Amino acid sequence: MSRPGFVLEVDERTPSLLVNEGDGFRLERFPLGTRVVYPPDVLPGLRDVNGAIRRALFNPVGSDPLPTLLFPGMRLTIVFDDISIPLPQMQTPDIRQRIIEQVLELAAEAGVDDVELVAANALHRRMTPTELKRAVGERVYRAFFPDHLRNHDAEDPDRLVHLGHTNQGEDVEINRRAAESDLIVYVNVTLTAMSGGPKSVSVGLASYRSLRHHHNVHTLRHSRSFNDPPNSAMHHSYDRMADVLGEHVKIFTIETTLNNEAFPSHVGFMNKREWEWSLLDQASYLSFKRANDMTPPKLRREVWQRSYAPYGVTGVHAGDPAVVHPLTLANVHRQQLTEVDGPSDIGIWGLPFICPYNVNSIMNPILVMSLGLGYFFNLYRGQPIVRRGGVAIFYHPMPNAFHPVHHPSYIDFFDEVLAATTDPAAIEAKYEQQFATDPWYIHLYRNSYAYHGVHPFYMWYWGAHALEHVGDVIFVGANRKAAARMGFRSASTLADALEMASDTVGSSPRLTYLHAPPLTLADVR
Amino acid sequence: MTAALEYRRAPARYLTARGATSTRLGSRLSGVLASNVAPLRLVSRGRQPAPDGGWARLRPLLAGICGSDLGMLTGRSSPYLFPVVSMPFVPGHEIVAETLDETPDLPKGSRVVVDPVLACAARGVPACRWCEVGQHSRCDRVTTGRIAAGLQTGFCADTGGGWSRTMVAHATQLHPVPDRLDNERAVLVEPLACAIHSVRRVDIPPGASVLIVGAGTVGLLTLLALRELTPAGATYLVAKYGHQRARARELGATEVFDPARAPRAMRRATGGSLEHPVFGAEYLLGGVDFAFECSGSSSGLDAALRLVRAGGTVLLSGMPSGTVDLTPVWFRQLRLVGSYASDGGGAPQDGQPSDFATAVSLAGDAPLSGYVDAVYPLTRWREAIGHAIGAGRLGTVKVAFDPTRD
Numbered sequence: 001m002s003r004p005g006f007v008l009e010v011d012e013r014t015p016s017l018l019v020n021e022g023d024g025f026r027l028e029r030f031p032l033g034t035r036v037v038y039p040p041d042v043l044p045g046l047r048d049v050n051g052a053i054r055r056a057l058f059n060p061v062g063s064d065p066l067p068t069l070l071f072p073g074m075r076l077t078i079v080f081d082d083i084s085i086p087l088p089q090m091q092t093p094d095i096r097q098r099i100i101e102q103v104l105e106l107a108a109e110a111g112v113d114d115v116e117l118v119a120a121n122a123l124h125r126r127m128t129p130t131e132l133k134r135a136v137g138e139r140v141y142r143a144f145f146p147d148h149l150r151n152h153d154a155e156d157p158d159r160l161v162h163l164g165h166t167n168q169g170e171d172v173e174i175n176r177r178a179a180e181s182d183l184i185v186y187v188n189v190t191l192t193a194m195s196g197g198p199k200s201v202s203v204g205l206a207s208y209r210s211l212r213h214h215h216n217v218h219t220l221r222h223s224r225s226f227n228d229p230p231n232s233a234m235h236h237s238y239d240r241m242a243d244v245l246g247e248h249v250k251i252f253t254i255e256t257t258l259n260n261e262a263f264p265s266h267v268g269f270m271n272k273r274e275w276e277w278s279l280l281d282q283a284s285y286l287s288f289k290r291a292n293d294m295t296p297p298k299l300r301r302e303v304w305q306r307s308y309a310p311y312g313v314t315g316v317h318a319g320d321p322a323v324v325h326p327l328t329l330a331n332v333h334r335q336q337l338t339e340v341d342g343p344s345d346i347g348i349w350g351l352p353f354i355c356p357y358n359v360n361s362i363m364n365p366i367l368v369m370s371l372g373l374g375y376f377f378n379l380y381r382g383q384p385i386v387r388r389g390g391v392a393i394f395y396h397p398m399p400n401a402f403h404p405v406h407h408p409s410y411i412d413f414f415d416e417v418l419a420a421t422t423d424p425a426a427i428e429a430k431y432e433q434q435f436a437t438d439p440w441y442i443h444l445y446r447n448s449y450a451y452h453g454v455h456p457f458y459m460w461y462w463g464a465h466a467l468e469h470v471g472d473v474i475f476v477g478a479n480r481k482a483a484a485r486m487g488f489r490s491a492s493t494l495a496d497a498l499e500m501a502s503d504t505v506g507s508s509p510r511l512t513y514l515h516a517p518p519l520t521l522a523d524v525r
Numbered sequence: 526m527t528a529a530l531e532y533r534r535a536p537a538r539y540l541t542a543r544g545a546t547s548t549r550l551g552s553r554l555s556g557v558l559a560s561n562v563a564p565l566r567l568v569s570r571g572r573q574p575a576p577d578g579g580w581a582r583l584r585p586l587l588a589g590i591c592g593s594d595l596g597m598l599t600g601r602s603s604p605y606l607f608p609v610v611s612m613p614f615v616p617g618h619e620i621v622a623e624t625l626d627e628t629p630d631l632p633k634g635s636r637v638v639v640d641p642v643l644a645c646a647a648r649g650v651p652a653c654r655w656c657e658v659g660q661h662s663r664c665d666r667v668t669t670g671r672i673a674a675g676l677q678t679g680f681c682a683d684t685g686g687g688w689s690r691t692m693v694a695h696a697t698q699l700h701p702v703p704d705r706l707d708n709e710r711a712v713l714v715e716p717l718a719c720a721i722h723s724v725r726r727v728d729i730p731p732g733a734s735v736l737i738v739g740a741g742t743v744g745l746l747t748l749l750a751l752r753e754l755t756p757a758g759a760t761y762l763v764a765k766y767g768h769q770r771a772r773a774r775e776l777g778a779t780e781v782f783d784p785a786r787a788p789r790a791m792r793r794a795t796g797g798s799l800e801h802p803v804f805g806a807e808y809l810l811g812g813v814d815f816a817f818e819c820s821g822s823s824s825g826l827d828a829a830l831r832l833v834r835a836g837g838t839v840l841l842s843g844m845p846s847g848t849v850d851l852t853p854v855w856f857r858q859l860r861l862v863g864s865y866a867s868d869g870g871g872a873p874q875d876g877q878p879s880d881f882a883t884a885v886s887l888a889g890d891a892p893l894s895g896y897v898d899a900v901y902p903l904t905r906w907r908e909a910i911g912h913a914i915g916a917g918r919l920g921t922v923k924v925a926f927d928p929t930r931d
Contacts, residue, residue, distance in 0.1 A: 404801070412793055415786050440798040 002041035005338025005520065010034040015274045020350035020516055021395040021477055022363065023304045024292055027274075027285075028395075028494055034511040035344065037385070039336050039520040042271055043259040045312015049095070052316040053102050056254060061327065062320030063252055066103065069183055070110035077178045078103055079205060080187040082121040082151075083131050084356035086258055087191060091308040095256050097137035099187045099316075103254075104140065116177055117149040120186075120204025123211065123445070123452035124357065125406050126151040131360070154207045154452065155442050162209075163248050166240035170213035175205040179249050186253040186321070192379070193227040193332050193521060196255050197325030198235065198242035208436055208454060213237055217424045220464045225378035227521060229329070242321065254318040257331035258311040260518035265310070270517045297399070304353045305360055336521040340385060343524055345509035346501055347386030347470075348494075349376040350516050351396040357451065357459070362403040365482040366410050366418075366459050368396050373473065374462030376514065382524040385512045389471040391501040393494070398478035405449055409441045413456035414485065422487040424464040432457050471504045526569045528928070529689030530906055532597065533613040535564035543600030547847075555599050556911035563598040565616075565910075567903060573685040576671055578649050579696040581626035583637070587712040587900070588687025589619030589925045590913040592743060592821045593844045594679075598910060601846040610680040611673035617687025617926070618679030621702060621711035628696040637699040638714045640881050641677035642866050643667055643684065647695035659879070662722065662866040677866065688903065690928045700881050703889065709897040710888045712925055713746070715867075718884035720746035723842040723864035724755055725880065727815060732758035734795055734813040738829045739820030740764030740781075741916065742896070742923050743843055745772055747817050749891050752777040754883070761794060761813065763787045763828065768920045775892050784828070791832045806831060808853065813837065823847025833859060840864055896922040902930035 008014065016027035017036060030036070046052045057066040070076065080096045083089070100117065107115055117136065119127050132149060133141040141149065152175050153159055161176040178184050178201070190196040203211065213219075214237035220226070222233035229235035245251065263270040267288055269281040277285070292300060315331040317324045355363060355371040363371075372394040377384060386392055402411045417431050432454060435441065441453025467473075474497045475483050478490040491497035501509065514520055542562045545551035551558065575582050594616050596602035618641035627633045644661035645652045648670025655663035668674040675681020678694060685692030702711045720743060729735070735757045737744050744762065751757050759779040764770045770781040782790040788807045792799045797811010808831035816829035821843030829839045830853040838860040854861055867880035878886070899921045901909035906926070913924040 408799075412789055416790065416793060438793075439796070440792065443798060 002043050005038055005040045005336075007338065007340055008036040008038060010036060017274050017513070017515070018270065018517070019395050020352040022351065022397045023300050023353040024397070025289065025350070026395075030494070030513060031498070031511060034513055035340070036513045036515050037338050037340055037520050037522050038273060038515050039260060039338055039518055040334070042261050042518070043312070043314050043335050045259055045261070045314060046316070049313045049316070050098055050102070052313070053099050053254070056316045056318035057102060057106065060252070060319030061317060062323030063318075066185070066252060066318070067106050067110060069250070069252060070107055070112050072111035072113075074112055074182040075114045075180065076107055076112050076116075076183050076185065077181040078115065078117045078185045078187065079120050079178060079201065080117070080135065081189050081195075081200070081204065082119045082124055083127050083135070083359045084124055085189050085191055085195060086309065086311065087354050087356060087359070088262060088307055088309045089134075089359060090258070090311045092134060093137060094135050095189055095258075095313055096135050096187050097140065099254050099256070100136050100140055103185050103187075115144075115148065117144050118175060118178060118205070119151045120200065121151050122204050122206055123154055123208065123455050123458075125445070125449045125451050128449060152205050153446055155446050160207050164244050166237075166244055168237075168240060170237060170240060171210050172202070172241050172244040173207045173210040174201065174245070178205050181249060184249055184251045186251060188253060188255040190255055190257050190328050190332060192336075192375075192519065193229065193329055194232075194378075196328050197229065197321055198238035200253060200321065201245055201251055202238050202241035208452070210241070212436075215458045215461065217428050217461050217464045220461045221468055223378075224465060225380050225384070227378050228381040231381075251321055252318065253321040253324050254316065255324050255328040256313055257315040257328055257335070259314050259335055261311050262309045262518055264307060301353070301362070333521065336519050337381070337523050338520055340512070340522045340524045343383055343385055343387040344390070344512040345387060345505040346391045346393060346498070346511045347377070347384065348393045348511060348513040349395070351376060351394055352517065357455070358403075361406045362401050364402040364407055364410055364414070365398050365400060365479070365486060366414060366456050368398045368475075369486055369488075370459035370462045372396065372463070372475075373466035374459070376516070377463070377466040379514060379520060380522045380524050384466075384469060385514055385522050385524055386470060388469055389504070391472045391474065391504050391509070392466065392470045393474045393476060393497045393501065395476045396478060398475055398482045398490075400479050400482040406451060407456070408444055408450050409435055409438070409453040410451070410456040413460075418485050424461055424467065427457065427460060472501060474500055527572050527690040528903055529568055529570055529615045529685065530617075530903055531566055531568045531570070531613045532616055533564045533566070538562055538564045539600050541600070542598070546599045546601060556914040559595065559598040559914055560907035560910045563600075565598060565906070567906060573691055573693050575626060575693045576683070578671065579628065580693050581624050581628050581696060581699070583620070583622035583639070583692050583694050584625055585617065585620050585622045585687045585689065585692060585928045586636070587621045587708045587897070587925050587927055588617040589712050589716070589897070589923055590909065591619055591716065592741065595910070595914055596821060596844055596846055599914070602844065603846065606676070609667050609674055609676040611675050611682035614675065614680055614682050615686035615689045615692065616679050617689070618677045619712055619715040619925075620678070620687035620692075621708050621714075622687070622692070622694075624699070625691070628699065630696065631699060631701060636702040636711070638702055638711050638881075638885070639678060639687075639694050640698045640700060640718070640867065641679055641715065642698075643672065643675050643677060643681055643695075645670070646697040648672055660868050662868050688906075688926050688928065690903075700885060703885065705889050706885070710893055712897060713742070713893055713923065714881065714884045714888050716742050717746045717750070717888055718867035718880040719743070719864070720750040720842070721754065721880045721883050721887070722867040723747060723817065723840055724750045726862055726864045727838055727840055729755040729757050729815060731756035733815060734758055735760045736791065736813040736816045736829065736832055737762045738816060738818050738825045739822075739843060740766070740769035740773055741819070743821075744817075744819035745769070745776060745896075745922065747819050747842060748773060748776045748778055749887065753887055753891070757815075759794065761791065766917045766920070769917060772922070787828060788832060795834070797834070805850070808832070809834075815840065817842050819843045821846060823849050830854060830859065833857070838862055897925050898922070899924040900927045902926070903928050904931065
C-alpha cells in the first residue's frame with residue numbers, strides 16, 4: 001500500500017530538499033515554515049500489462065468489445081499520442097506499442113485490411129521515423145511505415161475534413177482519414193489530468209482552424225486549472241467538439257496511466273523523500289550531481305534526453321471516451337493528488353529538463369515560461385498554491401538557446417514579438433494570424449521537423465492565467481537577458497529571490513514548494 | 526609653413542596594416558594599427574600654391590573623417606585605386622572651408638563646402654564624355670591635366686586636403702554654404718550628396734522595399750535621402766548599436782535590426798523562406814527589392830546579396846573591401862550597381878537639382894543635430910582616428926578635424 005501525498009512543514013530537522021533546475025538539480029534549504037507538497041508514493045505498476053490491455057479490449061466500458069467492432073472491408077484508423085507524452089520518454093517497449101500490436105492482431109483476426117496508423121501530433125513537429133519506430137515498435141513500423149504509418153498533417157487541406165460547428169460556433173475540423181473511418185481506435189497515455197478524454201481526437205487530429213477556438217488567451221484565462229477538466233473552459237470546448245465528432249465517427253479509446261517512476265534506478269533518490277535517503281542515495285546524489293555539473297551543456301542535455309523512464313502502468317481502460325476518461329482521471333489523482341490547505345504568498349516550483357515540446361530537442365526560454373507558468377502553475381485543483389497577487393518563483397537556468405530546426409517560429413517570436421510586448425492578449429491580437437499563416441512556417445511544419453508557426457503563441461497563452469494571477473515572477477538561476485525579455489526577473493539564489501519578492505508580499509511571506517520531481521497535483525482547498 | 530596630416534608612400538606599412546587588419550584580432554585593433562602603423566604623419570609644409578586657371582586657396586574649418594579614409598589607413602582599401610592617387614597627399618575630402626582668394630562667383634572669405642571630385646574642369650582639359658553631361662563622378666581623366674593624378678581632393682598630391690590648415694580647390698568644386706547651416710551640418714553635405722547620388726543611381730518604384738546595411742554616416746544619410754527623395758515603401762536598416770537604431774527611427778526607418786537578427790527579421794518582414802547552407806551565412810528566397818550596402822565591409826555586402834529578392838538590386842555605396850561570394854548575383858540574377866561620389870558640380874540631370882545642391886538644401890532641414898559630436902585638432906590625430914574607427918561603439922556618427930584649433 002503506497003503512502004498518500006502529504007504536506008511537510010519545514011522545521012529545524014528538515015534536511016535540504018531536492019529541487020529540479022533544468023538539466024541539473026540542487027538541494028535547497030527552505031525557510032522554516034515553508035510548506036512542501038509531496039505526491040503519494042510511487043504506485044505499483046500492473047504486473048501483467050499485456051493481460052490488462054487484453055482485458056480492457058475485451059471488456060470495455062460504455063462500448064462493445066473491440067473484436068465485435070471489427071469486420072472485413074472496414075476502414076480502421078489507429079491514432080496514437082505523439083512524442084510529447086510521456087515525459088521523460090518511457091523505456092521500451094512503449095505502452096503504445098503493446099496496445100497497437102494487440103489491436104492489430106484483433107484486426108487481422110477479423111479480416112480487416114484497410115488499416116492506417118496516425119500520430120496525433122496536431123501542430124507539434126512531426127515525429128521522425130526513428131521516433132515513430134520507438135513508439136510503435138519495430139514490427140509495426142516495418143509493416144506500416146511509410147505508407148500506412150504517418151504523422152497527422154494539420155496543413156494538408158486534402159487530408160482534412162470540416163465536420164461542422166459546436167453549439168458555440170466552434171469549427172470542428174480533423175484528419176479526413178480518421179473522420180471517414182468506420183472506427184477510430186485511439187491509443188492514449190495520460191500523464192497529467194489535462195490529457196486524454198475528449199482532448200485526444202479533437203486536439204490531436206485537428207487543424208489550426210479548429211484549435212484556435214480553445215487554444216487562445218480567453219479560454220486559457222478561464223481554465224482554472226486546465227488540469228481540472230470540470231473547471232477548465234478549454235475542456236468544455238473539447239467536450240463540445242467531442243459531441244460533434246461523436247455524430248460522425250465512432251471512437252474506441254484505450255487510455256493508460258503511468259506511475260511516478262520517472263527516473264532510472266541510478267538516480268532513484270529523485271523519487272524519494274529526502275529524509276529517507278539511504279547512504280547509497282546520498283552517495284549517488286553527490287556523485288551524480290558532481291558528474292552532471294562537470295559535463296558540457298550539450299552532452300548533458302543529450303544524457304538527460306536519453307534517460308528513459310521505467311514507468312509502471314497503473315491502469316488500462318478502454319471503450320467509450322466519455323466513460324473511460326473518469327476512470328483514467330481517478331488513476332492520475334491516485335498517483336498525484338495531495339490536499340493542500342489554502343494558497344500561500346509565494347509559490348515555488350523546480351522545473352525539470354523536459355516539457356512536451358523539447359523531447360530530443362532544446363528547452364528554449366519560451367518553453368521554460370510555458371513549463372513554469374503553464375504546466376506547473378496549473379498543477380492544481382480548486383485554486384493555485386499561490387494567492388492572487390502573490391509571487392511565483394521558479395528554478396531554471398533558462399539558457400538563451402533555440403533548436404533551429406524544431407523551433408524556427410519560436411526564435412522570431414522571442415526576438416520580434418516579445419521585444420514589442422509580453423501581454424498575451426496584445427500578442428494574440430497583433431501577431432497570431434501572421435505567424436499562423438506564414439507560408440514558410442507551414443512549409444517547415446509539413447516538410448521539416450518544425451513546430452507550427454503558431455505554436456509559440458500557444459505556449460505563451462499557456463501562461464496567461466498565471467500571468468494574470470501573480471504579482472511577480474522570479475526565476476532562480478536564469479539567464480538574465482532571456483528572463484528580462486519575457487518580463488521576468490532573475491535571482492542568483494532563493495534568498496535573493498525572497499528579497500526581491502518582499503517588494504510584493506512583504507518580508508514574512510508564507511511559502512509553498514510544490515515538490516518536483518515527481519509530479520504532484522495540489523488539491524488546494 | 527602650415528600644418529597638415531600627410532599620407533606618404535610606404536608599401537611596407539600599407540601591407541602590414543592590411544595583413545594585420547585582415548585577421549580577427551587585428552580587426553579589433555584597427556584603431557591602434559591605423560594610428561601607429563599607417564604612413565600618416567603631422568608635418569609642416571610650405572603653403573599650397575594655387576594653380577592657375579580658377580583655383581583658390583581655402584582655410585578648412587572642419588574636415589570629416591570618412592570610411593574611405595579609414596579604409597586607406599587600415600590598409601583595407603583596394604590596390605585598384607593606387608593609379609588614381611598621387612603621393613604624398615593630405616587626406617580629407619569632407620570639407621567646410623573659408624576661401625582665401627576670390628573666384629569668379631565667390632568673394633574672398635566665403636564659407637564653402639567642397640565637391641572633392643577632380644574632374645576635367647579642375648584639370649584644365651577638355652570635358653570627357655561624362656563631364657560633358659554633368660556626370661563628373663565618372664570622369665575618365667582623373668590622372669591627366671595640370672594637376673597630379675587624384676580621383677578626389679584628399680587623394681591628390683597637388684591640392685592638399687581637408688586635414689590641413691590650407692589647401693586649394695577649383696572654383697567648380699566650391700558650393701557656398703547658406704548662413705543657416707552651421708559648420709557641423711555643412712561638413713555633412715559631401716557625404717549627404719554621395720547618399721543622394723546613390724539613391725538616384727537606381728529607379729525606385731513606389732512602395733518598393735529597401736534594406737540599408739550599415740548605420741554609420743553613409744547608412745543614415747542614405748536613409749534620409751531615400752525618405753526624402755524616393756517613393757520607397759518599407760525601409761529597413763541593419764544597425765549594430767543602440768544610438769544608431771534610435772537615429773534611424775528618427776529618420777523614418779520602418780524597422781531596424783541587429784545584424785545577427787537581420788536574415789530572420791527580413792524574412793518576417795518580406796516573406797519567403799530562409800535557407801541554411803551547411804557552411805556560410807543563411808540567405809533568403811524572397812527578400813527586399815533593393816539593398817544599399819553602406820558599411821564598406823565584405824560582410825555587409827555579403828548580407829545585402831543574401832537578403833535581396835531574385836531580380837533585385839544591390840547598390841554599393843560604401844567603399845568595398847575584402848572578398849565576397851558572388852554566387853547570389855548569379856543564382857538570384859541580381860543587379861549590382863555601384864555608386865561613387867556625387868554629380869554635384871555638373872549640369873542638373875533631367876531637370877533635377879544637382880546632388881550637392883540637394884544636399885545643401887536637405888542638410889538644413891533634416892534632423893542631423895549631434896551627428897558631428899567629436900571634433901579634434903590636427904595635433905590629436907591619433908585619438909581622432911581611433912575614435913573614428915570605434916565611432917559606432919562610442920556612440921558617435923561623424924568624427925571631424927578642426928584644423929583651426931591648436
